[in-house]
Amino acid sequence: MEPSSHAFGPSQLVLTASIARRYYVDGRSKVEIADEFRLSRFKVARLLDQARSSGMVRIEISHPGSIDIDLSARLQEAFGLRRAIVVDTLEEDPAALRVQLGKAAADLLSEIVTSDDVLGLAWARAVTAMTDQLTSLAPAPVVQLTGALTRPDVEANSVELVRTVAKLSGGPAYLFYAPLVVPDAATARALRQQPEVADAIGHFDSVTKAVVGLGSWTAGQSTLFDAMDDEACDQLRRRGVVADISGVFVTAAGEPVQTRVTDRVIAITAAQMDAIDEVIAIPYGMAKVEAVRAAVRSGLVNGVVTHAPLARALLAETD
Amino acid sequence: MEPSSHAFGPSQLVLTASIARRYYVDGRSKVEIADEFRLSRFKVARLLDQARSSGMVRIEISHPGSIDIDLSARLQEAFGLRRAIVVDTLEEDPAALRVQLGKAAADLLSEIVTSDDVLGLAWARAVTAMTDQLTSLAPAPVVQLTGALTRPDVEANSVELVRTVAKLSGGPAYLFYAPLVVPDAATARALRQQPEVADAIGHFDSVTKAVVGLGSWTAGQSTLFDAMDDEACDQLRRRGVVADISGVFVTAAGEPVQTRVTDRVIAITAAQMDAIDEVIAIPYGMAKVEAVRAAVRSGLVNGVVTHAPLARALLAETD
DNA sequence: GCCGGACTCGCTCATATGAGCAGCACCCTG
DNA sequence: CAGGGTGCTGCTCATATGAGCGAGTCCGGC
Numbered sequence: 001m002e003p004s005s006h007a008f009g010p011s012q013l014v015l016t017a018s019i020a021r022r023y024y025v026d027g028r029s030k031v032e033i034a035d036e037f038r039l040s041r042f043k044v045a046r047l048l049d050q051a052r053s054s055g056m057v058r059i060e061i062s063h064p065g066s067i068d069i070d071l072s073a074r075l076q077e078a079f080g081l082r083r084a085i086v087v088d089t090l091e092e093d094p095a096a097l098r099v100q101l102g103k104a105a106a107d108l109l110s111e112i113v114t115s116d117d118v119l120g121l122a123w124a125r126a127v128t129a130m131t132d133q134l135t136s137l138a139p140a141p142v143v144q145l146t147g148a149l150t151r152p153d154v155e156a157n158s159v160e161l162v163r164t165v166a167k168l169s170g171g172p173a174y175l176f177y178a179p180l181v182v183p184d185a186a187t188a189r190a191l192r193q194q195p196e197v198a199d200a201i202g203h204f205d206s207v208t209k210a211v212v213g214l215g216s217w218t219a220g221q222s223t224l225f226d227a228m229d230d231e232a233c234d235q236l237r238r239r240g241v242v243a244d245i246s247g248v249f250v251t252a253a254g255e256p257v258q259t260r261v262t263d264r265v266i267a268i269t270a271a272q273m274d275a276i277d278e279v280i281a282i283p284y285g286m287a288k289v290e291a292v293r294a295a296v297r298s299g300l301v302n303g304v305v306t307h308a309p310l311a312r313a314l315l316a317e318t319d
Numbered sequence: 320m321e322p323s324s325h326a327f328g329p330s331q332l333v334l335t336a337s338i339a340r341r342y343y344v345d346g347r348s349k350v351e352i353a354d355e356f357r358l359s360r361f362k363v364a365r366l367l368d369q370a371r372s373s374g375m376v377r378i379e380i381s382h383p384g385s386i387d388i389d390l391s392a393r394l395q396e397a398f399g400l401r402r403a404i405v406v407d408t409l410e411e412d413p414a415a416l417r418v419q420l421g422k423a424a425a426d427l428l429s430e431i432v433t434s435d436d437v438l439g440l441a442w443a444r445a446v447t448a449m450t451d452q453l454t455s456l457a458p459a460p461v462v463q464l465t466g467a468l469t470r471p472d473v474e475a476n477s478v479e480l481v482r483t484v485a486k487l488s489g490g491p492a493y494l495f496y497a498p499l500v501v502p503d504a505a506t507a508r509a510l511r512q513q514p515e516v517a518d519a520i521g522h523f524d525s526v527t528k529a530v531v532g533l534g535s536w537t538a539g540q541s542t543l544f545d546a547m548d549d550e551a552c553d554q555l556r557r558r559g560v561v562a563d564i565s566g567v568f569v570t571a572a573g574e575p576v577q578t579r580v581t582d583r584v585i586a587i588t589a590a591q592m593d594a595i596d597e598v599i600a601i602p603y604g605m606a607k608v609e610a611v612r613a614a615v616r617s618g619l620v621n622g623v624v625t626h627a628p629l630a631r632a633l634l635a636e637t638d
Numbered sequence: 639g640c641c642g643g644a645c646t647c648g649c650t651c652a653t654a655t656g657a658g659c660a661g662c663a664c665c666c667t668g
Numbered sequence: 669c670a671g672g673g674t675g676c677t678g679c680t681c682a683t684a685t686g687a688g689c690g691a692g693t694c695c696g697g698c
Contacts, residue, residue: 009426009427009429009430009431010386010391010404010423010426010427010430011402011404011427011430011431012430013382013384013386013388013391014386014388014391014392014395014402014403014404016388017380017382017388017389017391017392018392018395018396020380021380021389021392021393024378024380025378025380027371029653029654029655029686030654030655031653031654031655040677040678040679041654041655041678042656042677042678042679043676043677043678045655045656046676046677051380052346055383056380056381056382056388057378057379057380058378058379058380058381059343059344059376059377059378059379060376060377060378060379061336061339061340061343061344061370061375061376061377062375062377063332063336063375064374065332067329067332067333069332069333069335069336069375070336070340072329072332072333072336073333073336073337073340074340076333076337077337083330083333084333085329085330085333104329107328107329108328108329108330110328111328111329111330111331112328112330348656348683348684348685349684349685350683350684350685359647359648359649360648360684360685361647361648361649361686362646362647362648364685364686365646365647
């Protein structure tokens with residue numbers, strides 16, 4: 001006759017634990033375990049199912065490095081991204097954060113760029129931070145995707161950036177000297193026809209992987225916003241722009257916005273960016289949540305390197 | 320052409336993490352995962368192997384109760400026990416500890432005793448603690464295995480204990496009124512021939528499951544030691560006795576010891592105890608490490624209900 | 639340029655595993 | 669005490685998985 005308990009007794013629990021240990025920790029097969037414990041393999045399978053469903057077995061994915069791989073994987077899946085790297089840091093100082101994210105992005109670039117690729121680089125502090133950490137790269141052509149925006153607080157500019165990376169990789173560099181934004185469309189047109197600029201632009205269509213800047217369309221959250229006249233900024237804002245992706249403006253819904261202002265920007269177009277296989281951004285700071293969301297929704301950006309708090313904020317708002 | 324990295328890059332890590340999550344957390348098959356990620360199932364299997372061997376996947380066995388099932392399972396396996404229950408508590412007060420272990424032991428007994436069993440109970444505070452917590456039991460005969468030892472600090476005695484349990488179970492009780500130890504062998508012999516005592520002893524051979532006391536052969540660590548005259552205690556100690564299992568004396572090597580002193584004890588014999596299918600002890604307190612070791616090594620005790628510190632101490636000394 | 643070594647890949651085939659089913663013991667309830 | 673429900677068991681058979689293998693690739697040394 002059987003014992004009364006149908007709620008599991010301690011002995012049953014310990015048996016289940018033993019089996020779970022054998023299976024999950026020691027990696028033995030259910031058949032082996034069944035033989036050892038004189039049970040049918042079906043019984044073993046059922047006990048293991050029960051162990052899992054009752055939460056007795058807890059499985060964690062982690063890694064002894066600066067990258068929170070589990071969070072990365074969740075971010076990647078939740079937004080359908082090609083790449084997502086989340087650096088596990090609580091650092092809040094933007095400069096220090098840039099260095100950490102730069103390192104992660106540099107590692108990522110080293111890993112994914114092959115000699116069959118054509119690498120596109122936009123101007124952005126985050127991109128500069130990445131190139132500063134870059135130590136090796138397959139020999140791929142490097143193409144400048146945007147004009148430069150020199151600000152008093154930043155020493156490097158996008159020209160040096162492209163040249164440095166090309167030197168490191170050993171591939172050809174396609175670069176030009178021009179500002180990211182000019183006062184009127186006519187000037188922009190003229191600049192685009194300059195030989196070096198035209199040459200670089202001519203390579204936009206063959207770019208296979210790019211690293212771009214990502215700004216939130218607010219003062220202090222976008223280098224481009226801060227560099228533009230108020231009227232232009234307002235006009236774009238009225239059109240629903242919430243983010244700029246290295247000169248490509250997108251709304252919260254992820255729609256690229258084309259206006260007269262766009263003509264004044266010397267940069268890759270939305271259509272050209274959309275044709276690039278992988279476009280990676282390196283956003284940081286909690287103010288960029290909406291910008292990242294918009295950029296990802298647009299489909300223009302399909303790779304993200306960021307830090308844990310921002311990643312969590314992105315995942316938290318379920319929509 | 321492939322990227323340079325042969326140390327795993329961040330993207331590789333995240334891919335592996337995604338796959339590990341799908342497999343271990345979501346419980347999907349490798350074939351499904353392979354389809355989802357456009358990989359061969361072999362590649363998936365290799366990444367999973369790598370994830371495990373690199374420690375990326377951490378698996379823990381735990382349970383939201385008072386029992387440390389993982390420690391229990393390890394103890395059970397390490398000592399080849401039929402049962403091991405480790406209560407996860409840091410409680411040090413003996414009385415409080417007894418209550419907790421009593422509860423666990425009571426649950427165990429409810430679980431494993433069936434109406435086909437014959438239950439044997441020895442006198443011991445720990446056994447009393449167990450019966451105090453016992454709420455249900457299959458209808459099995461209950462047999463008293465030892466004489467009683469009434470001490471001023473303990474109110475219950477083994478007679479009440481057996482009667483209480485039998486009443487709870489609904490089975491017959493075989494009990495007697497006699498002390499555990501008497502001054503001389505002749506008295507013991509006479510007592511053993513008393514009808515009730517002889518009747519109980521007559522049932523020893525049919526006992527299938529028993530709960531016994533376990534003392535370390537030192538002052539304060541064994542009720543029997545404290546109740547005996549110094550000379551007898553010393554004699555047994557000289558014979559190498561380190562533990563008493565409800566009146567059965569064993570050496571550190573696990574050998575039962577038979578002396579003149581043994582004849583003065585009214586209790587089950589070593590041979591009779593050895594014939595019982597399951598003999599469970601409820602040791603606690605760090606002073607009992609060696610006694611438990613001896614009792615288990617003797618093979619007389621093959622079930623243990625104890626607390627985490629003692630279990631860890633037992634496992635720590637690898638021998 | 640040619641070779642060996644170290645690696646990765648995906649295959650075959652034997653084995654392990656899961657889904658679903660039928661037999662059985664128990665337990666109510668009428 | 670008959671009948672139906674419930675839960676547990678171990679089965680069959682289709683599928684998933686692992687061990688080991690040979691082909692292809694990359695790379696450094698001669």
